[in-house]
Amino acid sequence: MENHEKPHFGYIYPRPAVTTDCVIFGFDMTDELLKVLLIERGIEPFKGRYALPGGFIKIEAKTNEYGLVVEEKNESLLECAKRELKEETGFDVQNIYELGTWSTPGRDPRCITITDAYYALVTIQPVRGGDDAADAKWVPLYQVLNTIKNLPDGMRFLAFDHDEIITAAHIRLQQQLCFEPLAFKLLPKRFSMSTLQKLYEAILEKNFDRRNFARKMLDSGILDVFPTESRNINYQLNLEKYEEFKRTGRLSNLIF
Amino acid sequence: MENHEKPHFGYIYPRPAVTTDCVIFGFDMTDELLKVLLIERGIEPFKGRYALPGGFIKIEAKTNEYGLVVEEKNESLLECAKRELKEETGFDVQNIYELGTWSTPGRDPRCITITDAYYALVTIQPVRGGDDAADAKWVPLYQVLNTIKNLPDGMRFLAFDHDEIITAAHIRLQQQLCFEPLAFKLLPKRFSMSTLQKLYEAILEKNFDRRNFARKMLDSGILDVFPTESRNINYQLNLEKYEEFKRTGRLSNLIF
DNA sequence: GTTGTTTTGTGTTAAAATTACGCGTTTTCT
DNA sequence: AGAAAACGCGTAATTTTAACACAAAACAAC
Numbered sequence: 075m076e077n078h079e080k081p082h083f084g085y086i087y088p089r090p091a092v093t094t095d096c097v098i099f100g101f102d103m104t105d106e107l108l109k110v111l112l113i114e115r116g117i118e119p120f121k122g123r124y125a126l127p128g129g130f131i132k133i134e135a136k137t138n139e140y141g142l143v144v145e146e147k148n149e150s151l152l153e154c155a156k157r158e159l160k161e162e163t164g165f166d167v168q169n170i171y172e173l174g175t176w177s178t179p180g181r182d183p184r185c186i187t188i189t190d191a192y193y194a195l196v197t198i199q200p201v202r203g204g205d206d207a208a209d210a211k212w213v214p215l216y217q218v219l220n221t222i223k224n225l226p227d228g229m230r231f232l233a234f235d236h237d238e239i240i241t242a243a244h245i246r247l248q249q250q251l252c253f254e255p256l257a258f259k260l261l262p263k264r265f266s267m268s269t270l271q272k273l274y275e276a277i278l279e280k281n282f283d284r285r286n287f288a289r290k291m292l293d294s295g296i297l298d299v300f301p302t303e304s305r306n307i308n309y310q311l312n313l314e315k316y317e318e319f320k321r322t323g324r325l326s327n328l329i330f
Numbered sequence: 331m332e333n334h335e336k337p338h339f340g341y342i343y344p345r346p347a348v349t350t351d352c353v354i355f356g357f358d359m360t361d362e363l364l365k366v367l368l369i370e371r372g373i374e375p376f377k378g379r380y381a382l383p384g385g386f387i388k389i390e391a392k393t394n395e396y397g398l399v400v401e402e403k404n405e406s407l408l409e410c411a412k413r414e415l416k417e418e419t420g421f422d423v424q425n426i427y428e429l430g431t432w433s434t435p436g437r438d439p440r441c442i443t444i445t446d447a448y449y450a451l452v453t454i455q456p457v458r459g460g461d462d463a464a465d466a467k468w469v470p471l472y473q474v475l476n477t478i479k480n481l482p483d484g485m486r487f488l489a490f491d492h493d494e495i496i497t498a499a500h501i502r503l504q505q506q507l508c509f510e511p512l513a514f515k516l517l518p519k520r521f522s523m524s525t526l527q528k529l530y531e532a533i534l535e536k537n538f539d540r541r542n543f544a545r546k547m548l549d550s551g552i553l554d555v556f557p558t559e560s561r562n563i564n565y566q567l568n569l570e571k572y573e574e575f576k577r578t579g580r581l582s583n584l585i586f
Numbered sequence: 587g588t589t590g591t592t593t594t595g596t597g598t599t600a601a602a603a604t605t606a607c608g609c610g611t612t613t614t615c616t
Numbered sequence: 617a618g619a620a621a622a623c624g625c626g627t628a629a630t631t632t633t634a635a636c637a638c639a640a641a642a643c644a645a646c
Contacts, residue, residue: 088389089345090404092444133344133442148346148442151433172430175446177407186389186404188348190431190444253505268593285596286634305641306594524622541625542605561612562623593642604631613622 090177090186094155095128095236097173097191097243098165100198100212101260101273107214108260108276109198110240112232113162114209119183120233126240127162127210128155128189155192163210169259170194171250173243181235189234193243195259215276219244248278255296255316264300264308267291295319346433346442350411351384351492353429353447353499354421356454356468357516357529363470364516364532365454366496368488369418370465375439376489382496383418383466384411384445411448419466425515426450427506429499437491445490449499451515471532475500504534511552511572520556520564523547551575 098111112124131154134147149157152170159165170192177188198212222230222237230237250256257273271287291297291309296316300308354367368380387410390403405413408426415421426448433444454468478486478493486493506512513529527543547553547565552572556564 087347087386090348090387090389091343092346092348130343131346133346135344146442148435150435151431151444174428175407175431177446179404179406186402188407188446190433190446249509252508266594283634283636284594285636288595290633522623539606540623541607544624546604587646589644589646591642591644593640595640596638598635598637600633600635602631602633604629606627606629608627609625611623611625613620615620616618 088186090188091182092131092151093128093187093189094131094151094158095126095189095191095239096155096159096167096170097126097193097240098159098163098167098196099193099215099243099247099260100196101276102198102212103262103269106269106272106276108216108273109212110215110218111163111165112211112213112218114211115233116209123233124211124213124231125233126191126236127159129158129162130154132157151190152192155190159194165194165196167194167196169196169256171246173239173246176235176239178235189239191239191243193247195256197260197262215244251277254320255311258311264310266306266308270309344442346444347438348387348407349384349443349445350387350407350414351382351445351447351495352411352415352423352426353382353449353496354415354419354423354452355449355471355499355503355516356452357532358454358468359518359525362525362528362532364472364529365468366471366474367419367421368467368469368474370467371489372465379489380467380469380487381489382447382492383415384447385414385418386410388413407446408448411446415450421450421452423450423452425452425512427502429495429502432491432495434491445495447495447499449503451512453516453518471500507533510576511567514567520566522562522564526565 100109100111101107102109111127113127115121115123115125131151132149152172155170156167159167159170171194173191173193175188175190179186181187181189218231218240222232222241225231225237232240247256251274257270257277260273261269267288268284270291271282271284274287275281296312296319297309298312300310302308356365356367357363358365367383369383371377371379371381387407388405408428411426412423415423415426427450429447429449431444431446435442437443437445474487474496478488478497481487481493488496503512507530513526513533516529517525523544524540526547527538527540530543531537552568552575553565554568556566558564
């Protein structure tokens, strides 16, 4: 542990280190499971444990020969989250949302660290071979949540306080689904009604009547219909209609 | 602007300064308006402008004679928000929720600063004399939001990026009201049905039919009834029933 | 390719919730 | 005192939700 002598541009009190972590949700079309992307930590602390991808925020400060700051550059927390994601998992994520901060004293044994957590929604490509990207791994969400829930008191599954973060992310995902058809961001462009339903069921942990579900979705008017070679029908989100319906408040019936 | 030479316990890159800001909502029974607590800034930057109460996170680090860290103390961001609130406005707030972080580069002209924003709900005491607490002032929310909305492009009403924060806080308050009867936290213990309705209308910016509103509230089962001297009726939130109904999912009909 | 099983598309109907008003009385304001 | 607003109690029409039936197409196993 080394001390740090870089300039801090005006505010002279000690500062916490700032990181971002990200809960990446993906829907696996092959087994129709909602999954999260975890990485195995290669270094201490928590070496060998699974954790959310994330890392420290980047601030570049240039000082002249007298030690005065002549140039500063920094990224926003959102940019930080996206960059770390790309670095650690190779994912280029569009749909990313802030979840909240975690700052309990002692949460990082190295130093006083606060993290700004994000969650992101991606479509898992159907036939990706072995999981790429370092030691990143897709794990079924329900497995993670169950493991966490059944842990003996005081024990943790993931590194740091990531157990809490992933639990909060799931709750937030459930709630946001009531305001916004987020689910589409987890699916490929076109999908079947039953796939969409399975996804809703996976997120909300509750089952729907197949026929009522389909009617509700279709009645909302945001889906375009595409026949397939077989008798089955595929659907696609109509973004214009969705945005319009959102403005005019006609999406309330999408709440389950 | 001075440089900073204090130790940073292990993580050796430059760090941003960290602050918290708080949007305090209060419902003024006298004029039945939803208001926010703003403070007039006494110092640069943005001297004389209104701003959200808030400030820097407190970290105390003690080093021995060799400059090594022997003791650290820090507060969580939530504790920081509560402390700053107390210091700047005298308010001791129970109901406080995290809103999100703001970290756009350049948002604070002094230095790289990220803020974690909170929102809080308080009951404004009926006959508080002149606004106490330094230069804190209750301002009707709709006035602030309208001012912000009608500002010429690029102009701002509040200091820093507090325009965005207060706007986001209002949206969040609206959304959270759909999951939780937050409104009660803005009212005194007992209140009339029309007061409750006015509050809901103020938050959601939408009007309800008096009779339907009352029925919905009463049917939910979370209100206790108290006659008054006059023919009128007062109500009070029954916390036990509320918690029970929340667990058993019987509050869905409280969504408007 | 035949057979049994599962999935998919298309309804109907009863119950529940929401919305829109009517009316007589009490309070409030001037 | 009189007019206007607020209040409590109620009903009817409409919309939304929940529960369930059936046949054709796809799929799996042999």
